[in-house]
Amino acid sequence: MPVYLQDGFEEIVSKVKIYIYNETEHDYQFEYTSLVKQETQFSLHSDILHRQHFYLHDLAFDALSNHAVFRYRFIDKQDKILDNEGVLQMKPKKLLEKMDAVRFENQAFFHFQLFEQILPRKRKKLCLQKCKYFKRQKTRTILIFRRP
Numbered sequence: 581m582p583v584y585l586q587d588g589f590e591e592i593v594s595k596v597k598i599y600i601y602n603e604t605e606h607d608y609q610f611e612y613t614s615l616v617k618q619e620t621q622f623s624l625h626s627d628i629l630h631r632q633h634f635y636l637h638d639l640a641f642d643a644l645s646n647h648a649v650f651r652y653r654f655i656d657k658q659d660k661i662l663d664n665e666g667v668l669q670m671k672p673k674k675l676l677e678k679m680d681a682v683r684f685e686n687q688a689f690f691h692f693q694l695f696e697q698i699l700p701r702k703r704k705k706l707c708l709q710k711c712k713y714f715k716r717q718k719t720r721t722i723l724i725f726r727r728p
Contacts, residue, residue: 597637597638598637598638599634599636602630605631608657610624611665612624614650615648615650616639616648617647621643627657647672649667650667650670651665653666662699668694
């Protein structure tokens with residue numbers, strides 16, 4: 581949500597208020613980090629309930645237009661395997677398009693959808709290669725340490 585200052589006859593965006601809106605029926609744990617020029621501006625680990633919004637922080641418009649990066653991760657509180665993480669990068673051209681839409685369409689805010697559905701995190705397969713330190717018996721793999 582942009583916050584404007586009057587500068588004579590012009591309105592200038594001084595900062596942007598950043599919120600998370602949870603429009604689902606699920607409660608989530610989330611991790612959020614805001615970076616500008618590879619420096620962390622703000623970081624938070626918290627919970628957000630279903631159908632709620634959560635105010636995160638203010639970010640100066642100058643910092644936002646300086647290639648801001650937002651990292652996030654959401655984990656379903658009921659089913660921990662449902663996990664979504666990603667990165668949202670603000671390019672100056674896209675930011676100005678969003679700001680113009682707010683001003684000319686008389687809207688209060690602009691938004692970016694982070695995800696539509698959280699899918700189970702892909703499991704990594706662990707492959708054990710056969711070597712002299714591994715011995716296979718029936719259906720179990722046993723790691724054996726031998727003295728040289």
